[in-house]
Amino acid sequence: MTGRRDVDEELRARLREAAGAHTPDRARILARVERGMTVRDRPGQHRPARPPLPGWVRVAGATAAVAGVLVAGGYAVASAVKDDAPTQRSVATSPGPREPVPRGPGSREGGSREGGPLWSRGAVDPHSNEFWAQSNITLRTSAPLTALTVELRVAQTGSVTSTGAWRSLPEGDFTFTVDERDGFLVYRWTLERGRTVPAGEWMFAGQYNHERGGRDAGGDGYSATATAASGRLSVEGGFTPRG
Known part of the structure; x- marks a missing residue:
């Protein structure tokens, strides 16, 4: 063997x-x-006759x-x-990393991600027209505020004049002023001493005339400072176009 x-x-x-x-x-x-x-x-071979092949x-x-x-x-x-043939093998691959999801413009967020319970957003009101506009500031707080000052700054792009202002909180809880300063029309709301802003979502709005045509709000801005049990808070931002 x-x-x-x-x-x-x-x-x-x-x-x-x-x-x-x-x-x-x-x-x-x-x-x-x-x-x-x-x-x-070849001829001469003793084979049966047959037609030649192409x-x-x-x-x-x-x-x-x-x-x-x-x-x-x-x-x-x-x-x-x-x-002696080698054995074939398969190899598995893992998927690549996912792309991050971008955040939209005009938003600023406080709370647990930025040291306080305050969130804000600025936007031009969709009911604005070619002669008149309204800028909206939305504040959201998850805790009561014992102090709050909100300031809206509208850039003087031509014939910008105030036509009024309002807020969703009680009028008597705030002192309100509007004036022109350093090329801006400035709206300012200040919470009265001893008053409190409860947890929730609230709006502050400034109204104004402007030159005819679509106004660019790219130079406008806002800011808000507040006090809660956790300490002093602040947010700021710009304005998204009306839509």
């Missing part, structure tokens, strides 16, 4: 070596097959014969060495 196994191993080794060194001469094999087919059709059929047959020789040879070598 040992001798038979040694013979088999030696045969496999020689077949591997021959397969690695052998390069089939395809052109030569094709010529030999073509030549054999030509001799077979040239493309003969070439195709020769090519098929060559392919058969090459495939047979490759199969014989592969059968002898198939036990």
Whole structure:
């Protein structure tokens, strides 16, 4: 049994070596097959008569014969060495990182992310028109405020004049002023001493005329300072266009 196994191993080794060194001469094999087919059709041979085959059929047959020789040879070598073929493996990949989601303009947020319970947003009121506008400041607080000052600054872009102001909190709880300062129309609300702003969402709005046409609010701004049990708070921001 040992001798038979040694013979088999030696045969496999020689077949591997021959397969690695052998390069089939395809052109030569094709010529030999073509030549054999030509001799077979020469006159004088005692064969039954038959119509000649077209040239493309003969070439195709020769090519098929060559392919058969090459495939047979490759199969014989592969059968002898198939036990040494490597095992295929698959690799899994993980997805890439996700893109962050951007935050919208005109918003400033306090609370647990910025040291206090105060959030704010500025926007031009959608009911504004080509002669008149209203700028809205929305404040949201999750805790009562014992002090609050809100300031709205409207840039003097041409013929900007105040037509009024309002807030959603009681009028008697605030002192209100409006004047022009450093190129801005300034609205200011100050909470009266001893009054409290309860937790909730509240709005402060300033109204004004301006030159005809769409007014650019890009130079406007607001700020708010407040006091809660957790300490002093502040927010500020700009204004999103009316929409």
